[in-house]
Amino acid sequence: xxxxxxxxxxxxxxxxxxxxxxxxxxxxxxxxxxxxxxxxxxxxxxxxxxxxxxxxxxxxxxxxxxxxxxxxxxxxxxxxxxxxxxxxxxxxxxxxxxxxxxxxxxxxxxxxxxxxxxxxxxxxxxxxxxxxxxxxxxxxxxxxxxxxxxxxxxxxxxxxxxxxxxxxxxxxxxxxxxxxxxxxxxxxxxxxxxxxxxxxxxxxxxxxxxxxxxxxxxxxxxxxxxxxxxxxxxxxxxxxxxxxxxxxxxxxxxxxxxxxxxxxxxxxxxxxxxxxxxxxxxxxxxxxxxxxxxxxxxxxxxx
Amino acid sequence: xxxxxxxxxxxxxxxxxxxxxxxxxxxxxxxxxxxxxxxxxxxxxxxxxxxxxxxxxxxxxxxxxxxxxxxxxxxxxxxxxxxxxxxxxxxxxxxxxxxxxxxxxxxxxxxxxxxxxxxxxxxxxxxxxxxxxxxxxxxxxxxxxxxxxxxxxxxxxxxxxxxxxxxxxxxxxxxxxxxxxxxxxxxxxxxxxxxxxxxxxxxxxxxxxxxxxxxxxxxxxxxxxxxxxxxxxxxxxxxxxxxxxxxxxxxxxxxxxxxxxxxxxxxxxxxxxxxxxxxxxxxxxxxxxxxxxxxxxxxxxxxxxxxxxxxxxxxxxxx
Numbered sequence: 223x224x225x226x227x228x229x230x231x232x233x234x235x236x237x238x239x240x241x242x243x244x245x246x247x248x249x250x251x252x253x254x255x256x257x258x259x260x261x262x263x264x265x266x267x268x269x270x271x272x273x274x275x276x277x278x279x280x281x282x283x284x285x286x287x288x289x290x291x292x293x294x295x296x297x298x299x300x301x302x303x304x305x306x307x308x309x310x311x312x313x314x315x316x317x318x319x320x321x322x323x324x325x326x327x328x329x330x331x332x333x334x335x336x337x338x339x340x341x342x343x344x345x346x347x348x349x350x351x352x353x354x355x356x357x358x359x360x361x362x363x364x365x366x367x368x369x370x371x372x373x374x375x376x377x378x379x380x381x382x383x384x385x386x387x388x389x390x391x392x393x394x395x396x397x398x399x400x401x402x403x404x405x406x407x408x409x410x411x412x413x414x415x416x417x418x419x420x421x422x423x424x425x426x427x428x429x430x431x432x433x434x435x436x437x438x439x440x441x442x443x444x445x446x447x448x449x450x451x452x453x454x455x456x457x458x459x460x461x462x463x464x465x466x467x468x469x470x471x472x473x474x475x476x477x478x479x480x481x482x483x484x485x486x487x488x489x490x491x492x493x494x495x496x497x498x499x500x501x502x503x504x505x506x507x508x509x510x511x512x513x514x515x516x517x518x519x520x521x522x523x524x525x
Numbered sequence: 526x527x528x529x530x531x532x533x534x535x536x537x538x539x540x541x542x543x544x545x546x547x548x549x550x551x552x553x554x555x556x557x558x559x560x561x562x563x564x565x566x567x568x569x570x571x572x573x574x575x576x577x578x579x580x581x582x583x584x585x586x587x588x589x590x591x592x593x594x595x596x597x598x599x600x601x602x603x604x605x606x607x608x609x610x611x612x613x614x615x616x617x618x619x620x621x622x623x624x625x626x627x628x629x630x631x632x633x634x635x636x637x638x639x640x641x642x643x644x645x646x647x648x649x650x651x652x653x654x655x656x657x658x659x660x661x662x663x664x665x666x667x668x669x670x671x672x673x674x675x676x677x678x679x680x681x682x683x684x685x686x687x688x689x690x691x692x693x694x695x696x697x698x699x700x701x702x703x704x705x706x707x708x709x710x711x712x713x714x715x716x717x718x719x720x721x722x723x724x725x726x727x728x729x730x731x732x733x734x735x736x737x738x739x740x741x742x743x744x745x746x747x748x749x750x751x752x753x754x755x756x757x758x759x760x761x762x763x764x765x766x767x768x769x770x771x772x773x774x775x776x777x778x779x780x781x782x783x784x785x786x787x788x789x790x791x792x793x794x795x796x797x798x799x800x801x802x803x804x805x806x807x808x809x810x811x812x813x814x815x816x817x818x819x820x821x822x823x824x825x826x827x828x829x830x831x832x833x834x835x836x837x838x839x840x841x842x843x844x
Binding site: 259307321336447502512 | 578580625629631632633634635637638639641642643645646649650652653763764767770774807808809810812813815816817818819820823824827
């Protein structure tokens, strides 16, 4: 077994995991407050990517700055989506809440396809191919930057929820909707802002991913699924759980295929577990977690 | 309700003589209407009658299609026989999913995610199998004969697809009137109440998922031999699962005729808009419209089009 390679993969996955955390944070925030699962999450992220890409193309602004614009645009989308659709389905049976959001996922995905075309794009930004070395390790600069920014944003969002009045109102509405209404909170507005913030998180994450991976309209769905897996792994509605889960899944997807291939070879099977099947690792983790610990690693209540 | 039966019989007779008057293209649209009505009906058995939403039904279709192909390709088994073996395989996979889902009490979104997980794992595995052409997909060279389920003309496919629909209608109609169907509806409406009255909830959910998976996979033989091309990226994707569920939702879940009505409404619309928008350079626009339709139906007509048709026809039918 090649240990250097594993460490290299592990670090690379860990860095990507930081961005996963930010994506999952948005999903978890929306779920924690409204008890609605945003099935359009990954597709909204793709919009964030395309916004940053378009800005890069038109103005040359690097995605590591323009992710702020992606976040703002997605905040607007999220706010609007909550006001028009999500607010009407809050009291639906859980299962029926799935379908309208699946519908919106199709709308986001295919409108992106109509606007930006179906092909994979990998824009060249300033840091695209640079890297830093530590001894035998080489780390891509864009990954390192994306990770650092994602962690900073995640911490800022957590701080916002803890310290500001708006953040306190959001947590109050999450804890007890009726109670929040009784003390005069405009719960509908809080919900819409909260959905907006959740969407902004995933929009920012999309911007940060532009220098790291090629974008196409169809890469959204896997990200939706990955963010579900992370949120269930960490614990539905637990924001720290989303962070931890993101890092775990990032590392697991990265080193999983290599480890399993080694395992196969170790027991004498002539089988490879290709990187393109890395999602199988995450789905396997999801199934095991759902069956054995449905409340997640850090979730308190039984989900 | 005798008049409804007469109406249905007239409808069936019209569909039986219709191919004489149709161009090959329009007949193709009808074939798709039947295929999606059948797939929707199969999904309806699980989700419509027990309320457990599956977004992974493309897995069962894929298993059916690839098993049928594999049996023909390696052992020379006719698809007419192979499809039943594929059906049992898919049914067993359905039971495995059901066992995990129902034994561990996964409900709502958790069950949806379980079905998605299994379907995605299945898709990724099939995508990497060399027998099935890996990422290139599988082209099937047709060898026209009845035993091979392969025909030069659209007419045989039309009648076979119609046969599928009639078969599924009879199965679901019988199921709805049997004890099994009534237990399923009871547990859909209130699981705890049903359980306290002695309904073995686990057992009837397992029966539902087995029938549903089995029926879905039977369409795999048709899909393979009608399109001559298999690729896990299209037919086993979540997008295809959504195609499957869209029609019964719009027509009316948990009803015998809902999926058929839904397919007659949506499939021609989908086909026309697909060709029309693609010509105009807006490929994908029909999926945007689908998306909005799904939102609108759940928000404004959660019980599907069939409840409105029933209301409109009530004066005629109840006499």
